[in-house]
């Protein structure tokens with residue numbers, strides 16, 4: 001794999017935004033798929049390599065080491081594809097999997113709604129089966145990349161007033177290129193516009209586009225979130241990378257005529273971060289050991305998500321502060337990354353929700369009060 005990456009990873013910085021970036025990333029995804037390096041954990045019959053968990057970890061470490069561009073359609077690769085392989089129909093596998101692998105179709109994740117985020121089961125977007133189509137009405141929010149996506153993995157209510165709100169939900173694959181679907185990009189505090197409000201007004205999806213069983217979409221939703229939170233090695237590698245960048249900055253920048261790296265307070269802080277970054281990696285390995293022994297990730301995944309996203313935010317806040325008042329400029333080192341890091345503590349379950357999970361499932365504390 002190292003040999004292949006040496007030959008194929010594009011040199012230079014990728015384009016930052018817009019159609020150029022999409023073209024660049026689609027090309028990279030196609031290159032990965034052609035080389036057999038996309039979806040490596042997927043079974044061979046669906047274009048994967050059937051890689052073991054340990055091989056997947058090594059794969060991610062090597063991708064990080066080679067500074068390879070990210071995979072486009074992140075949701076499809078890391079979550080949509082695996083869940084279709086796990087519980088989709090054979091027809092869905094044949095139809096969707098190859099195009100996720102080669103980047104031809106980009107997916108987005110339609111879960112959150114204005115009143116259903118942490119409390120996802122309160123979602124209200126409705127799908128009604130009329131003849132051989134679902135007719136969908138409602139809206140989603142914070143849909144990453146919806147403006148670029150071809151398909152949406154959409155959670156809808158398909159049964160009103162079920163005995164338990166986790167029932168009566170279905171996961172439906174919806175074509176984003178139709179008159180009934182509209183997206184509106186949201187302007188974030190880091191000045192980017194990756195999120196959307198997504199509106200469904202009599203949008204249509206064929207009856208056979210449900211993933212898993214009708215009214216049992218909660219299982220599909222949870223399976224997806226399991227894949228999402230399982231990606232902890234990426235988080236551990238991510239904080240290590242941030243620390244490298246901060247140390248690099250301190251070596252090349254001075255304050256009061258002295259290189260930052262020689263300032264005892266800065267050195268002390270960097271040393272403390274070094275210990276915590278190392279702990280993140282060891283924590284991941286411990287989690288991995290549990291996973292290998294038990295066959296499934298443990299609740300420690302929540303610990304990694306909480307620990308790494310909070311550490312990342314703290315390190316970037318420290319790094320931004322090294323620039324003093326200059327940090328208020330957009331182009332100041334770390335300012336944009338610092339503002340972006342807040343999202344990491346919210347996406348895929350907020351820090352408070354992770355603490356609830358850890359309290360209940362690891363520490364055995366009484367359950368959170370739920371509606």
Ligand SMILES: Cc1cc2nc3c(=O)[nH]c(=O)nc-3n(C[C@H](O)[C@H](O)[C@H](O)COP(=O)(O)OP(=O)(O)OC[C@H]3O[C@@H](n4cnc5c(N)ncnc54)[C@H](O)[C@@H]3O)c2cc1C
Pocket residue numbers: 108109110111112113114115116117118119140141142143144145342343344346347348349350351352353356368
């Ligand atoms: C970078 C990023 C990408 C995202 N991408 C997507 C996407 O592609 N698709 C998608 O559907 N969604 C996406 N989201 C949305 C994300 O899933 C939600 O923001 C998240 O689940 C929190 O929901 P909420 O924003 O409605 O906040 P709320 O659930 O309203 O929470 C508000 C505050 O209350 C706290 N809180 C809520 N419940 C409890 C509780 N029981 N105990 C203690 N505290 C609690 C929360 O921690 C938070 O601080 C993304 C978000 C981010 C930041």
